[in-house]
Every structure is written in structure tokens, then in C-alpha cells.
Amino acid sequence: MAYSTSTPAGQAVQNILNDLPGLMAIAIVDISSGMSLASHTNSSINPDTAAAYNTEVVKQKQKAMAALKLQGETMDDILITLTNQLHLIKLVGEGKKFIYLVVNSRETNLAIAREVLRAQGDLLK
């Protein structure tokens, strides 16, 4: 358990764990540093390693969007589908942070995962 519920990020992790007790890993990540502000894991996945790598995924997609020169577009989330897992990256706090959630795709689908994360977005402004 790498979080303290006295911070907004820690509180968000706690809330998400309450909603999805079977989640595999969760982290609230600061994009400028690639470090997690709060994290928790119930599996072999190291959420801090994932945070660092996924920060690059987000930055790279932002680059792809910049190349498209889209007006008035922002990225809401990135869903990575693996054989048995879903990795969801939800951008919050005006794109300065993201919530990273790993769940088993047999137990949780995209709609549930999104719903749970949406509720925490406001907390992390």
C-alpha cells in the first residue's frame, strides 16, 4: 500500500479500491515526472513501473494528436486491451495527471472501469 488517504490522490485510490476490490493494480500518476502520487497493487504488476512507461504512452499519443492539428480536442482516456487484462489510463486534472487502472477483463469491462474512474476525476483537479 503506497498511499495515504490524507492526500486527494490517496483518497482517490482508496475510493477506487472500495468500488473494485478485485482490481489488479491502480496508480495516480503525475505526467510531468512519470511518478505515481499514490498506488496499490493486488498482483505481480508494479504500478510504479507501469506509471513510468504509461507516461510515455500518453506523451506519444499527445504527439500523434499534435500532428493531426485537431482543434478543440482533448484526450479523455486510453484503453489497452490484452489477452486477459484491461489497462485503462484516464487523464484528469487538465491532462497533468492520469489514473492508471488494471483489471481482469473477465471480471470488469470498460464501462464499469470508466464509471468508477469518472467519479474520481473531480477529486484530482
Place this chain on the structure above:
Amino acid sequence: MGLFSSLSFRKRSQPQLVAPAAPAVEVAAAPAEVPAPVAAPAPILAPEPAAAPEPAAPAPSTQARAQAEELVRRVVQELPTFITVAVVEAATGKILAGQWAGHSGGALEVAAANAEVVRQTSQCIEALHLTETEQLTDILITLRHQLHVLRVLPQAEWLLYLAVRTQDTNPALARAVLQMID
């Protein structure tokens, strides 16, 4: 003589075997069948040691392009309201086939950047030691008004990049179509 020189040009990349003498005679006898020697291109490449150490992007074969175009065509057929459908070579980010509903400005850059997104994600999966049990299927990116789907195609090192408007296509539908395609 003219015929013979055009033949030797065609066969330039072939190792110097004794064999070419025989087809040369055949072709000289029947000039209408000049394309015939091309029919066996496979052994031409194999004994060329100089070309082997350089994996740098050999030009995609026309067959690969045709296959890529067919994939694009099928996606477009299912999702006629698309913004972009493209088949991209994962290793290089090169576009093999693609259709753009609007302007295609920056398409090359976008394809390369998206290939990089997939590469980064694969690296992440490796770093997390998930590769034994998990394989990357697709990446869905939700923007305010658009959905982007990057699907790793199983038959080759290709990506299918699809962009649609969220008002026209929902994520489940976009993924279902791409699943059906391959």
C-alpha cells in the same frame, strides 16, 4: 542480342549458376513469353549473403499492399462514417494502405506516432513481465469528439489505425468491426 541483354538485366540479382543458359534459349525461341522467368523469384533472394545483414525495410511487396488495401476496404465498408482507416507497418510506421475522409495532411507523421504508441505500450507490457500470459490486442483512445483504435493484426507486424467520430460510432462497435476483420 537485344533480347538476351534484357533477359540478363532481369536476372541480374540471380547468383551465377549454370542454369540460366537453358531458359535463355527458351525465351529467345519464344519472345512472347518473356515474363516467364519471373515466376520463380524465391530462390533468387536466398543465396544473396550481402542483403541478409540489413533488415532495414525492404519495400513492401505488392502482395502485402494489396492485402492491406483489402483490409482497409473492408473496414470502410463496415464503418462508412470513418475519418481515417490505415494499415501501418508496426516496425517502421510506414503506411501500407489508407483512406482519409477529409484532408490527409500529416498522415505520415500521425501513422509513425501511432506506431510509436503501440511500441511504447508493448515495452510497458514487457517491463511488467506480462508477456508470458498477455498479448496486446488493441489500444482505444477516447478523445472528446473522436475515437482512435490501434489494433495489432495477428497475421503480420501490422497495425490497423482507425479514427471515427464518437457521435457516429461507439467504442464497442469500433472494436467489434476490427475484430471481425482479422
